[in-house]
Amino acid sequence: SMEKGLVVTQLDVEPGECIKVKGKIQSDAKGFAVNVGKDSNTLMLHFNPRFDCHGDVNTIVCNSKEDGVWGEEDRKAEFPFQHGDKIEICISFDQTEATVKLPEAEFKFPNRLGMEKIEYLAVEGDFKVKAIKFS
Numbered sequence: 001s002m003e004k005g006l007v008v009t010q011l012d013v014e015p016g017e018c019i020k021v022k023g024k025i026q027s028d029a030k031g032f033a034v035n036v037g038k039d040s041n042t043l044m045l046h047f048n049p050r051f052d053c054h055g056d057v058n059t060i061v062c063n064s065k066e067d068g069v070w071g072e073e074d075r076k077a078e079f080p081f082q083h084g085d086k087i088e089i090c091i092s093f094d095q096t097e098a099t100v101k102l103p104e105a106e107f108k109f110p111n112r113l114g115m116e117k118i119e120y121l122a123v124e125g126d127f128k129v130k131a132i133k134f135s
């Protein structure tokens with residue numbers, strides 16, 4: 001499984017605000033994930049680009065997690081990532097959906113849990129974090 005990376009708790013990110021995660025995808029990355037929600041067991045969004053893992057190749061898998069149980073996966077059509085890329089991922093949300101903004105792509109995922117604030121951010125896998133910004 002993916003080793004634990006950055007974990008930030010005690011956040012109070014509200015609808016319309018942005019979480020920006022800047023970093024580098026490792027040159028031999030199998031996959032990485034950015035998780036946001038209440039805590040590790042209650043995720044609004046698990047944003048999981050997979051280069052080659054869990055049987056997926058060049059596929060973004062999104063999901064939610066409620067009380068430790070994964071929801072229904074949502075596989076995206078585009079895969080705007082390459083090994084070694086330096087990227088900035090901007091995550092925001094409102095009561096209906098989370099939005100993941102990248103330089104050349106934007107993804108939506110339903111706010112299934114109706115979360116009203118993000119208190120938890122975690123980055124896992126083959127991604128080295130350079131900076132995080134909250135705006």
Ligand SMILES: C=CCO[C@@H]1O[C@H](CO)[C@@H](O[C@@H]2O[C@H](CO)[C@H](O)[C@H](OCc3cn(-c4n[nH]c(N)n4)nn3)[C@H]2O)[C@H](O)[C@H]1NC(C)=O
Binds near residue numbers: 046055062
């Ligand atoms: C085809 C067989 C049954 O379906 C498969 O079931 C797998 C297990 O649930 C699915 O993989 C999980 O998919 C989840 C999202 O739905 C997560 O991506 C999960 O990985 C999360 C994860 C976190 N970590 C981790 N965090 N910190 C550490 N140390 N490790 N390790 N794995 C993956 O293990 C996988 O996406 C799913 N594949 C399909 C095609 O449905």
